[in-house]
Amino acid sequence: MPMWFARGLRRGVVTTRYPARPDRSSAFLPAPPAFRPRQLTRETADRMIAVCPSTALSRPEKGDGEVGGVLVFDVGACTACGRCAEAAPHAVTSSGEFELAATARSALIKKIPLLGEAR
Amino acid sequence: MSSGVNDARRGTGGGPVAQDEAEVARQLRDKIAAQFGRSLHIRTLDTGSCAVCEQEIRLLTAPHYDLHRLGFFFTPAPRHADLLLVTGPMVRAFDLAARKTYEAMPGPKVVVATGACALGGVYPPDPFVHGQVGEVLPVDVWIPGCPPSPLALLYGLGVAVGRLAEKTPGLTFIADEDPSGGET
Numbered sequence A: 001m002p003m004w005f006a007r008g009l010r011r012g013v014v015t016t017r018y019p020a021r022p023d024r025s026s027a028f029l030p031a032p033p034a035f036r037p038r039q040l041t042r043e044t045a046d047r048m049i050a051v052c053p054s055t056a057l058s059r060p061e062k063g064d065g066e067v068g069g070v071l072v073f074d075v076g077a078c079t080a081c082g083r084c085a086e087a088a089p090h091a092v093t094s095s096g097e098f099e100l101a102a103t104a105r106s107a108l109i110k111k112i113p114l115l116g117e118a119r
Numbered sequence B: 001m002s003s004g005v006n007d008a009r010r011g012t013g014g015g016p017v018a019q020d021e022a023e024v025a026r027q028l029r030d031k032i033a034a035q036f037g038r039s040l041h042i043r044t045l046d047t048g049s050c051a052v053c054e055q056e057i058r059l060l061t062a063p064h065y066d067l068h069r070l071g072f073f074f075t076p077a078p079r080h081a082d083l084l085l086v087t088g089p090m091v092r093a094f095d096l097a098a099r100k101t102y103e104a105m106p107g108p109k110v111v112v113a114t115g116a117c118a119l120g121g122v123y124p125p126d127p128f129v130h131g132q133v134g135e136v137l138p139v140d141v142w143i144p145g146c147p148p149s150p151l152a153l154l155y156g157l158g159v160a161v162g163r164l165a166e167k168t169p170g171l172t173f174i175a176d177e178d179p180s181g182g183e184t
Helices: A003-011 A042-051 A083-087 B004-010 B018-036 B052-059 B092-104 B150-160
Strands: A033-035 A070-074 A092-094 A109-113 B040-046 B072-074 B083-087 B110-114 B141-143
Touching: A033 A070, A042 A070, A042 A083, A083 A092, B040 B052, B040 B092, B052 B083, B052 B150, B083 B092, B110 B150, B141 B150
Parallel strands: B040 B072, B040 B083, B083 B110, B110 B141
Antiparallel strands: A033 A092, A070 A109
């Protein structure tokens, strides 16, 4: 009898809740970017928005219910392609996050403050 | 068609005021965790994806990830499914099939949008695609990623059955400043 089967019978555990440790490969997976607000000027943000192939990055102007002075990052739309990091390596790093599932779409939309912008 | 989860999320099945709604949603979540806690059957639905999400989904059954030890199983028919794992940007030609698949599932049921296409990141709405799954089906859980890795999928399934707490609301995606000061 395989040991795991005997162990399962003894403990009465039928199923596991979640892997106890993160997979080693998770460190090498492409992950959405994380931004450094002190390096993130309006020009840098616009440069990143210009190269973003999905609609993950945007910079709404103040007014129309928008706050302005922020870079809006839609994590759900991000394909982790890394082009923003290429365009502005000083302002972007990898977040390393992969546990990103959300029960509300709005939870995936993040606002990153821009440097020296009034909100 | 009554679906406990979706009714609660949208508030149609809840009480007349918002606090009742939250209470009903909480009770339903508990019920789902109890009912689906150890056995959840998943039907995948490809609505025009590039098939990389499917590759990652298929990897879940590999020994390395071993989805079955977590109590999740794939089923070939929506009639046996508790959870619909939807990939792709929802091509308009697929509307009828998607709705029929959803309606064929017994309640309570959960819809999980998988990958950046399904979340509306890749294709804008046009005459051929809706651009996101939420346009046609009531989505309960969103799993970002292009493609989401098997681990991200496992985490999303755990969130969908109420087994794991979601981390996303707490994440800011603001990095610590570069220790070297960085160069602008």
